[in-house]
Amino acid sequence: MIAQLIISSLAVGITAYFMDSVTIEPWWLTVIVAVVLGFINSVIRPIIKVLSIPITLLTLGLFSLVINGLMVLLCAWFIKGFNVDGLGAAILFSIILAVVNWILNMMFSQD
Numbered sequence: 509m510i511a512q513l514i515i516s517s518l519a520v521g522i523t524a525y526f527m528d529s530v531t532i533e534p535w536w537l538t539v540i541v542a543v544v545l546g547f548i549n550s551v552i553r554p555i556i557k558v559l560s561i562p563i564t565l566l567t568l569g570l571f572s573l574v575i576n577g578l579m580v581l582l583c584a585w586f587i588k589g590f591n592v593d594g595l596g597a598a599i600l601f602s603i604i605l606a607v608v609n610w611i612l613n614m615m616f617s618q619d
Contacts (some may be wrong), residue, residue: 515616516542519609527604529597530590533563537589553579576602 521538524530532538556575557564564571577599584592592598 511616511618513539513542515612516546516609519605520545523601523605523608527597527601529593530601532591533589537587541583541590543585545580545587548579548583552582573599573603576606580605594601 513575517539520542521532521535524532524538532541553575556578557572560571564575575594577595580598580602581592581595584590584598592601
């Protein structure tokens with residue numbers, strides 16, 4: 509569990525470092541962003557996904573990207589010091605974060 513938190517925090521920090529439209533100041537706030545984003549994705553996101561099934565079907569699943577971006581914006585709204593310039597930046601952040609998180613999990617996998 510601690511290892512997953514470290515990997516998620518590292519992924520958030522790496523993703524924010526390479527995106528000019530996302531800032532996290534001070535650096536240690538990446539841990540808090542990882543925890544809050546994990547909480548939002550495990551509690552709020554499933555409810556929103558169920559409520560948005562019709563529009564997700566109409567857009568052939570692409571609305572899921574918007575939902576991910578909205579969850580990042582919600583996290584930025586809660587945490588002062590985590591700034592995202594808009595929905596487009598939040599969607600791009602969520603995509604890059606997923607890829608970076610996947611790569612880090614592959615690199616540091618215990619299996």
